[in-house]
Amino acid sequence: MAKHLDLEEQEQLDAIKHFWERWGNLITWVLIAVLGAYAAWTGWQYWERRQGALASVLYEEISRNVDAGDVARVERTLADMKDKYGGTTYAAQGALLAAKLLHEKSKSAEAKAALAWVADKASDEGLQASARLRLAGLLMADKAYDEALKQLAGSFPASFVPLAADRRGDVLVLQGKRVEAAAEYGKAYQGLTADSGDYRRLVGMKLNALGIDPDAGTKSGAVS
Known part of the structure; x- marks a missing residue:
């Protein structure tokens, strides 16, 4: 009886060995791909959270300097934010804040550039729409009517x-x-x-x- 069981176990071991000889490499690479994808996804999530946290610090700095009316610091911080964290929502929100101050300080070209950047680069369609409306308003004030209508065209x-x-x-x-x-x-x-x-x-x-x-x-x- 024991010998019979040993034969069955040997057959099972041989079957498993044969299976892994045939499919082992494929299974291993599939597992590596799955685990790699998971690691990449978690890494991306971490990177996004970190980017957002760092961008929020610069957004707060822009907000403080807008309240203080410090145009030079707002422009420097915005440039830094766009360069390092341009893909974040905070960068788009910061540019909208900066554009308001720049317009109030008669820096029309810089204000329009900030709004155009949001309209083109923001990942949030609501922020893009806000930027397009505000940019159209500035163009309208400059009597650039055709350019204003271009901003208001489309969906x-x-x-x-x-x-x-x-x-x-x-x-x-x-x-x-x-x-x-x-x-x-x-x-x-x-x-x-x-x-x-x-x-x-x-x-x-x-x-x-x-x-x-x-x-x-x-x-x-x-x-x-």
């Missing part, structure tokens, strides 16, 4: 669609294109909810100024 996240339409209406009014402007204001008005409050009323006033009753959707006067 926007759903919550930004009415805001982009309103801004396009503003640009078109300044270009003397009142009919087209009215159409854009109409889109904005319809896209804004009652919760939008004063903003929706403001768009309604713009339509009224063009001779349109926004709630009736009909002309109360000529748009020309």
Whole structure:
């Protein structure tokens, strides 16, 4: 009986040996690939967390210097942040903060450059949309109407669609294109909810100024 069991065990061992001779290398490489992928993923997660933590420190520095009105320090910190942590959300938020101060300090070109960077590089589509709207506003103030409309072209996240339409209406009014402007204001008005409050009323006033009753959707006067 014992001999019979020994034969069975030997057969099993031979089968296992044969299996590993045939498939052992493949299984080993698959395990290495899986474990390597897991190690890479955990390493990436750690790297992202570390990048975010370091970027947050520079963001706080930008915020403090914006409050202090220190343009030189804001510009230096932003440049450092873009260079080292440009892929983080903090970098995009920092650039938006910096752009506000730069505009207030009459550094229009630098403000537009900061906003253009966010619009092009930010990983968050909401921050990209905010940057495009603000950049369009600065271009509009510079009478660069065609450039402003380029920033407002294309798709926007759903919550930004009415805001982009309103801004396009503003640009078109300044270009003397009142009919087209009215159409854009109409889109904005319809896209804004009652919760939008004063903003929706403001768009309604713009339509009224063009001779349109926004709630009736009909002309109360000529748009020309």
